[in-house]
Amino acid sequence: MRIAITGATGSVGSALLRRLSAERDIEVIGIARRCPKPDAGPPYDAVRWWHSADLGDPACLHPLAERLAGVDAVVHLAWQFQPGHERARLRRTNVNGTRHVVNAMLAADVPRLVYASSVATYAPGPKDRLVDESWPATGIGQRSWYSVDKATVETYLDGAERDYPGLRVVRMRKPLVVQREASAGVTRHLLGRLVPVSLFRGGRLPVVPRHRLLRVQVVHGDDVAEAYLKALLSDRTGAFNIAAEPVLDGPLVAAEVGGLAAPLPLPLLRLLARAAWRSRLVPADEGWLELSAAAPLMDCSRAERELDWRPRHNAVDALRELLAGIADGVGTRTPPIRQQAA
Template sequence: MRIAITGATGNVGTALLRRLARESDVEVLGIARRCPPPGAGPPYDGVRWHAADLGDPGCLHPLAERLAGLDAVVHLAWQIQPSHQRARLRRTNLNGSRHVVNAMLAAGVPKLVYASSIGTYAPGPKDRRVDEDWPVSGVGRSGYSVDKAAVEAMLVDAERDYPVLRVTRLRTALVLQHDAGAEITRYFLGRFAPVSLLLRAGRLPMVPRHRRLRVQVVHADDAAEAYLRALRSDRTGAFNIAAEPAVDGPLVAAELGGWAAPLPLGLLRLLTRAAWRTRLVPVDEGWLEMGAAVPLLDCSRAERELGWRPRRDAREALRDLLAGIATGSGTASPPLRPTERATGRRAA
């Protein structure tokens, strides 16, 4: 099986490369805006690389040439920073996704496995799980959610207009792993947050708690297994991918020895908005809105039709990430680069 992976240097892409390295019949073309340096080591060695800015219309012809003769594409590429430049994000995320589909059609690649998200869903319940039939209009106050829903709608139209194209959409929960510690700190917490210092001390004094702030996560290795199973299956459509239990303030507080403090959503919105506008944190209140709005996922279809079940529960995934944040962990890929402190320790 010959496949291409866009965004192959990122969080999920790195985990998927690790998993595919154990598959002797799989040949991988990695596509990224910033490719790993020569000698980056596993899991990046042994992969053919193609540098491309997917948001640039000029990428279409060379990308189609690279995709010719492949069996499938896994589309993971997605940009969430810089969050203050919405047009730039949509250029990569919306235009880039269209360019990938057009390049596949030009090259005759029949199968696409797309990295959708829990954020695709419209607001829903926190006291029960929903299946893939829940509406996918997104959460209006979250740019990430709106864009994920827009790409799914575009893919549904593409399947209708081009019956030769088969699309599988994996609606994953938040994907966590140790190697993403430095990246998640940069993208979501920012350089001013003393989180790594507090985690190294063994506790986080206070965690916000609200009945709507319940989200699901999945370990990157389990997400990678879902992508592999989707690649090897003839099933199409949407699949929920998440682990149990749902993560909330009390669970995080229990893991970190802190206090789950009840806080109103209005106050959290105000604080998040102010911190983003003053650039103290890199993400806007849309992420808070999405976390409070999206439903909890029922993953029965993935188990039934793909034979997928997570091997690590949500607590294990969270612990793995927190350990990575505490040490500033990463890899040799540009998006997952470790903090300078962690790099210095490794060199020493």
């Protein structure tokens, strides 16, 4: 089986490459804007790389289609989170880039797409029960550009499946993916300079916000990689929720970091998040707070039933691994999740 992976050097891509390295019957083509150096080592050294692929550029269509000739499936992971202050640039990569990938697949007669969707695709939902894949995939609106783009892409894929019946699409809807190897990337893309890494090295964060709507799920990168492999080897299509238990909230996180779970109103948290982003203390805009408060909690029964997938890491263990990795500045030898400078 030959598969191509876009965004193969990112957090999920790196985890998937690790998992696929154990599969002798799968050949991998890696597609990335910034590819690993020749001395990057495992799992990147077993991949055939297509260098400097800017998927947002329409000029990529013809060479990408040529590269995809003979491929059995594409795993589309490429997604740009930064620079958060350049909205048009993000949309160019995330929305236009996905269209270019699908058009190249159609030109190359690649029949199967496994797309990295997200809980952000869903409309606002409950925090006291789980929802399945039938929950409306309209996003949370303009409060989160990330959610807008994820929902836009899924609407586009609906049309592509309708117009091209031979195209089979799997949508992996997941929350924040955490793993030790990507900890430095989380620091750069989400925490910035607002939360000093020294606090994690001391094993204590003084305060963790607590609010009834700030209840979120996470999933470990290795478990996501296993879900992608099972989807590739299955004939199933459609959406699959992929997440681990338990649900994380302020008190639970505070217990892990030795801090106080302080009740804070959402308007104040919005104000603080907006000010931190505008002053460039953090790279993540307030939309991530809005998404955390609005996104529903996902029921993963379909993945368990139809893909025989269950997470091996629970959410608390995954969080502990992430926190330890942040403290140590752990990363990989690839640009998106490179090791944090000491």
